[in-house]
Amino acid sequence: MKLPIYMDYSATTPVDPRVAEKMIPYLTEKFGNPASRSHAFGWEADEAVEQARAQVAALVNADPKEIVWTSGATESNNLAIKGAAHFYQGKGKHVVTMRIEHKAVLDTVRELEREGFEATYLDPEPSGLLDLEKFKASLRPDTILVSVMLVNNEIGVIQDIAAIGEICREKGILFHVDAAQATGKVEIDLQKLKVDLMSFSAHKTYGPKGIGALYVRRKPRVRLEAQMHGGGHERGMRSGTLPTHQIVGMGEAFRIAREEMTQENERVRMLRDRLLNGLKSMEEVHINGDMEHRVPHNLNLSFNFVEGESLIMAIKDVAVSSGSACTSASLEPSYVLRALGRSDELAHSSIRFSVGRFTTVEEVDYVIALLNDKIGKLRELSPLWDMYKEGIDLNTVQWAAH
Numbered sequence: 001m002k003l004p005i006y007m008d009y010s011a012t013t014p015v016d017p018r019v020a021e022k023m024i025p026y027l028t029e030k031f032g033n034p035a036s037r038s039h040a041f042g043w044e045a046d047e048a049v050e051q052a053r054a055q056v057a058a059l060v061n062a063d064p065k066e067i068v069w070t071s072g073a074t075e076s077n078n079l080a081i082k083g084a085a086h087f088y089q090g091k092g093k094h095v096v097t098m099r100i101e102h103k104a105v106l107d108t109v110r111e112l113e114r115e116g117f118e119a120t121y122l123d124p125e126p127s128g129l130l131d132l133e134k135f136k137a138s139l140r141p142d143t144i145l146v147s148v149m150l151v152n153n154e155i156g157v158i159q160d161i162a163a164i165g166e167i168c169r170e171k172g173i174l175f176h177v178d179a180a181q182a183t184g185k186v187e188i189d190l191q192k193l194k195v196d197l198m199s200f201s202a203h204k205t206y207g208p209k210g211i212g213a214l215y216v217r218r219k220p221r222v223r224l225e226a227q228m229h230g231g232g233h234e235r236g237m238r239s240g241t242l243p244t245h246q247i248v249g250m251g252e253a254f255r256i257a258r259e260e261m262t263q264e265n266e267r268v269r270m271l272r273d274r275l276l277n278g279l280k281s282m283e284e285v286h287i288n289g290d291m292e293h294r295v296p297h298n299l300n301l302s303f304n305f306v307e308g309e310s311l312i313m314a315i316k317d318v319a320v321s322s323g324s325a326c327t328s329a330s331l332e333p334s335y336v337l338r339a340l341g342r343s344d345e346l347a348h349s350s351i352r353f354s355v356g357r358f359t360t361v362e363e364v365d366y367v368i369a370l371l372n373d374k375i376g377k378l379r380e381l382s383p384l385w386d387m388y389k390e391g392i393d394l395n396t397v398q399w400a401a402h
């Protein structure tokens with residue numbers, strides 16, 4: 001077994017070798033510009049782009065004409081939210097989203113607020129799920145757009161997009177869904193779902209980084225104000241020469257996802273559950289987020305009485321993500337875990353494990369043994385752990401001011 005072990009598939013995935021192989025000819029001999037309509041080099045590239053568009057559309061049961069290429073889910077979220085808000089601002093200026101959205105949604109909505117829009121940020125239930133009654137109550141006559149993610153990147157919780165979509169459609173409100181973490185893990189049927197805009201990224205689903213797509217519904221038709229101006233590519237919605245090799249990679253990655261999703265999810269769930277069982281036998285291990293409505297590859301745990309920073313250092317041969325502030329650019333512990341009502345202490349001691357296509361049972365067992373050992377040792381050094389073991393109620397202890 002090779003170290004370090006990768007268990008951070010929600011951050012990004014390796015490019016599947018089958019995907020890389022499909023991309024290479026478009027970096028070498030098939031280098032044409034898909035917008036060149038007058039010669040064979042252009043036609044060849046255009047054909048590859050359209051095949052990939054059909055592959056992406058097929059995974060989510062959409063029409064290929066509804067797929068717009070972007071540089072990733074960040075750009076898709078920007079285009080969807082700003083593009084729709086700007087186009088439809090004559091109808092109203094209110095936007096609804098959730099506090100646990102990815103920054104690419106939250107910061108875009110904040111930007112709209114700076115422009116004069118109003119926004120409501122809904123808190124999830126402690127499970128991470130959106131309460132539909134609270135959601136309905138947040139809608140106003142001037143609400144023009146709702147943005148709720150399908151799968152949360154930190155806790156893997158799956159929102160009830162079908163129900164939210166019904167409510168939005170009934171009220172004539174546009175519905176955007178960030179599905180960056182969902183492709184290849186959750187069935188998505190855009191013929192059935194009442195979703196108007198949906199963001200995708202290739203690199204979370206074994207495709208290359210720097211390529212994504214936005215689904216823009218045609219029936220009923222959704223319009224967007226372009227955020228990138230230029231040659232009028234992608235039906236005027238997103239100008240810029242298309243990166244053929246990246247697009248081909250995303251198409252192949254999504255084709256594989258469609259074909260292998262069912263079996264892969266079964267295998268990955270088995271690995272995740274094995275990991276959970278091996279870790280939850282320790283005391284004071286808390287699961288963050290609902291386990292039932294959750295993608296099969298994600299596990300987010302808080303190890304009480306262990307400082308996140310020390311734990312990450314102690315398991316540095318294992319690549320995972322931490323909810324502690326010291327491992328991120330921000331100074332706050334995970335805002336997602338805080339929104340679930342977790343204390344700062346538990347948010348600090350949280351770790352996101354995400355397994356995937358190339359994870360092995362051997363790796364899972366190694367991580368279980370390593371964590372049991374390291375957490376035991378770290379707790380031995382913790383005076384709080386001693387007090388807890390002695391049965392002292394820590395809430396009654398008078399702490400020195402500092």
Ligand SMILES: Cc1ncc(COP(=O)(O)O)c(C=O)c1O
Binds near residue numbers: 102153201
């Ligand atoms: C839920 C979610 N939305 C958006 C993004 C951003 O995607 P991209 O890296 O393609 O810009 C990510 C990736 O971190 C994500 O997890």
Ligand code: FES
Binds near residue numbers: 308309310326327349
């Ligand atoms: S563990 Fe380092 S900031 Fe919380």
